[in-house]
Amino acid sequence: MSRRFFWLLPLLLLLPVPLLLNPYQQYVLNTALLYVPVGIGFNLVVGNLGLLAFSNVAYFGLGAYTSGVLMAQLGLPWWLTVVPAALAGGIGGAIASIPALRGVRLFYLAIMTLAFGELMRWTYIRWEALTGGSMGMAVPTATLFGWSLDSDLRRFYVFLPLVVLIVAITDRLLRSRFGRAFLAIKDNEIAAAAMGVPTDRYIVLAFAWGGAVVGVGGAMFAISVGHLTPVSFDLTELIRQFAIIMVGGLASLTGAIIGAAIITAAPQVFISFPGFEELVFGLLIVLVILFLPRGIASLLARLHPAFVERYYRD
């Protein structure tokens, strides 16, 4: 119980924060928030399950376009598109897990999943009727039960509970026999199967849940930026998302949260130097690998026992 209260405190402290910020800072805060589920989903597959799947941006785009297209074409309110976006991301994840089920591992899996992400980007460019092609599409203003989410301040108060819900559910998943089975598969797949873990089913589950969570992040992204273009789902985006889990800490929920905050905030320092973004990500990854190979989450775990996650090892 004490652990739950420990997390309640920073959450309550976060509530009034956007009121103190200017609109641009509010936008940056929302971006950090939406990258939390994006990092969580990526980390679940790469960190916990230990499979080098680089199709995270595909689920992100699937979620974003599903939400955007449903709003623009069918006039659905945003909140009704969140579950379809999660489904689209989850199905994308399940599809991306197919090579892994056929025994594809390491660099081969990395390249195949990377190709899946690029294939999705090509689809956004070509399917102009729905996506507006490379010119992109405008995402209508989101509403929530008639309440217009037309400012970053308002979106923040919708994003925050959504992200908290995703963190809570994933935390529960990872603390159960499922989380233990993911780590067992990462450590020794053959032994895990010999212990009665249906490894194939669990690989699909991790990919699908990861994809669904990232898809929700995509739906948040769609209304946060208000305009979707295929460029937002390119390899630079993949590097950003990879930086989140590397800097934050692999196989760690706290790591995904910290990584999302740092990777969103860091480029703001260099806002007047375009093109510096990738450099900052690269530099951060190198520094963390050199000095904190288990990510910043491992530093926190050393500082306070409340940050020690049961499914996380350092």
Add this chain to the structure above:
Amino acid sequence: MTDAPLLCVRDVTVRFGGLVAVGGVSFDLHAGEICALIGPNGAGKTTLFNAVSGNVVADGGSIRFRGEEIAGLTPHEISARGARRTFQNGGLFSELTALENVLVGLHAQVGSGFFGLLFGRRSAAAESSATARARELLSLMGIASIADHKAGALSGGQQRMVEIVRAIATDPPLLLLDEPAVGLAPAARQQLTGVIRDLARSRNIGILLIEHAIELVMSVADRVIVLNDGHKVADAPPEQVRADRAVLEAYLGHA
């Protein structure tokens, strides 16, 4: 020993390309019986063993476990039916603690499915009763003190014990031990011998054991099956096998 065999292997053949690794081997194993599988390197011991545990698919023959055909089932399905194995080298999850290793062993018994987990309360109860059971098993083996140590940091003897606890956590009727004594100091070997004997005698587990440590085989096995070139050349109590000419030939080459 009961009359119906626990494990019934008939004419099992495994080929790797043109190589016949196991060529038509048959044997029975009864509950509470310790059966050692020996033979020179390349004789097909591990392949036969893997065919039983589902890690290798047999090209021919039948493997019946408690009357049910298991040839062709996946390793986790065979494990769920109660045939559990250990591995020759480092079968533990080295990043998990000893306790967590045993909990993975109990995986199928820790209740709820994915949606039950998200919405139910039962999973917490199942988790804590599994944890209690895992701790109890570790202390029965006298290794309760290392429950929260990472498996990768344990000594060879401790790792072997944790792996055995993990395998028997579900009370399986059949245990497959792949070279359990390899790399163990004499004292640890002695202890292991006692544990294996006790598992068969007091828990009535049928044990199939691959082992090169011949003195362990001779002291613990009820029966010894000798393989050579993928074929069974002997199947008898240890004292008879020791005197068998075919066995000597298998190990020493043809005179």
